[in-house]
Amino acid sequence: MAAEKRPDPAVRGGDRSVADLEGIARRLRADIITMLEAAGSGHPGGSLSAIDVLTALWFREMRHRPEEPGWPDRDRFVLSKGHAVPALYAVYAEAGYLRRDELPTLRRLGSRLQGHPDRRFLPCLEGNTGSLGQGISIGIGMALGLRMDRSGARVYVMIGDGETDEGQVWEAALWAGAHGPKVDNLCVLTDVNRIQNDTFCDDELPLEPLGEKWRGMGWNVLDVDGHDMGAVVGALEAARACTGRPTQILCRTVKGKGVSFMENQPGFHGVAPTKEQAAKALVEIAAGLGGSGPAGAGLRAGGRS
C-alpha cells in the first residue's frame, strides 16, 4: 500500500514516480466507483475526469501533513467544483486523512462524507463548495494571507469548465490577474472535461478560446492533457516556478475517464452506477481500459448519435 512509502509530506515534490502516481490514480478511480455505487447517487463523470490531476497534485506536488491537518504552512486546496468531492474523499483516504473503510458511508446520515464538501463534518476540507463559481475568490484570500505570513505555502483551486460560466469566476480572474505579484502562489486547475450538467459546454455556452481569455487577464496559462500524469506533474512544477503571475492550468480531460460506458456521456454527470455497472467499471479500471485516447480528441456533441 502507498501508505507505507509515503514521502515526507512536508517536502514538496516527493519521490513518487509517474508510474507510482498512475497506480494510485487507478486505485482511487476504483474507490470513486465503489463509494458512488454504495451511495446510490453522486457525480461520477467529473470525479473520474479530475482524479489524475488530483493524484499528481496531492501525492507529488502539494506539501501537507495528514497527521496535522491544520498545519499553518500547508498548501491549500479548494475544490470549487464541489460535486466532484468523491474524488477528494478518495484522495483523503489514500493520504491518511480518512480511513478507506469510511468511503462507503458517502451521503449516509451521520457520515462525515457529505454529498458536497462540508467542513462542519470534515474540517480538513478548505471551504464549503457546491454553489459553483466561488473557489477562486477563497483561494485569492488564502494566497494573500499566506504571503502576509511570509509562508511559502501555495494555494490550489480546482474549477470545472462548465463552472466557468459563473460571473464570480471572472471577478476573481480579473482581480488576481491584475495583482499577479501578490498572488503568484495561486494556481487554478480547470478540469476541462467539456460537459456540464445538462449537455456539452459547446452546445450550451461555448468557452473557447479559454486560454486566451485567462492570458488576456494576466494569468500564466498552461495547457495539458489532464490524463498524462507526466505532463500534469510537469505543469504543476512549471506553475510553481512562475513568478509575478498566478497560473491557470487548463487540464484537458475526458468526463468519466477510465470507464468506457461513462466516458463523454453527459448522462453520467450526476448519476451513480448501478451494481452491475459498478462491477463492470471496476473490471475496466483494474485492466487500465477506457477508450478515449487523447483527452478531448475529436469530441463534439454533434458527433454523437
Place this chain on the structure above:
Amino acid sequence: MPVRTFETGPATRDAYGDALCELGAENPRVVALDADLSKSTKSGVFGKKFPDRYWNIGIQEMNMVGMACGLANTGRIPFISSFAVFLMAKGFDQLRMNVAYACENNVKVVGSHGGISIGEDGPSQMGIEDVALGCLLPGFTVCVPADAVAAKALTKAAADHPGPVYLRMGRPKVPLVYRQGERFAFGKAKSHATGGDVAILANGLMLAEAIRASDLLRDEGIEATVLDVHTVKPLDEEAVLAAARECGAVVTAEEHLVHGGLGTAVAHCLALHHPVPLEFVGVADTYAESATPEQLLEKYGLTARAIADAARRAAARKGRSGSRGGGH
C-alpha cells in the same frame, strides 16, 4: 416633560471608520476590504493608515466575500464593507456558503447606507432588506447601532466576537443618544425609559424617535418602556419578554421593511412565549423614492409621531378578545 431633543452626532458610518482604525492599531490580524465605496463606507480611512492590510478590490461584492473567507482561513479578522444592499443582496450566496455554512469563517460584514435615510440616491441604493437577509444566515450576529457611540463600540465588539457579524450603518448624521464610554454587548438590549402601558422596541435611527414618542405619550398619560434592541439576532428574549409582560402591548420601530427585521424577530419571540398586541413601524411592503432624508422618513412613516400612533393602537388592543395583556 417636553419632547426631548438630541445633539446631532456623526453618522454611524463615520464611527465605523474610527473604530476600524483603532482596531487596526490594536490588532494586527484585523484587515479590511471594500468594493469601490470606501469613501462612503469610511473603510478608506483604515486603508490610508494600514495600506498593507487593506484592499479596495473593485466593484466585486461576490469576490470580496470569498477573499475575506480565504483571509479568515489564514487567521485574519476581515471586515468587509459596501452599501448594505449590495453587500447583502449581491453577496448573499457567498455569505451563505462561505461564511455561515462554512461556520468557522470569522468575517465581519458591514453594510453602510442602510435604510431610506440615504435620501436622494433612491431605492436602488437603499438597504431595506439587509437585516432580514442577515438574520436568515445561521450563526450570524445581526446588529443595528443607533448612534455613533453605539456604532463604534459594537464595531470593536465585532472584532472580539468569534464568528460572523453583520453590522448595519447609516449615511446621515444621527442624534447622539448615548454618552461617550457607554458599554454594549451583542444580544443585550438597553433600556431608555420604563413605563407600564406599552413597550417600544427600536433600533438604528428609530431609537431616538422611539424616545421622543415616549415623551409624546407621557403627555397623554401613557407610560412607555423604550428598549434599544440593537442586536436583532440573537434577540435579547429576556428583555423583550420582560417588557411584554410588564406592558402587555408592544411596538417595534425600525428603518427596514416591516417584514424580516426586528419586528419579525420580536413577533416570533412573543408568539412562542407571551403573545400580546403588537404593532410594527417600518417601511411597508414597498420601495421608497428620491427625496431628502427628512422628507422620506416623514412620508414613509418613520417618525416619533408614527410610533406614538402605533403605541396607542397597541395599548388600545389590550384586553380585547383573543389577546391577553400583562398576565402570565
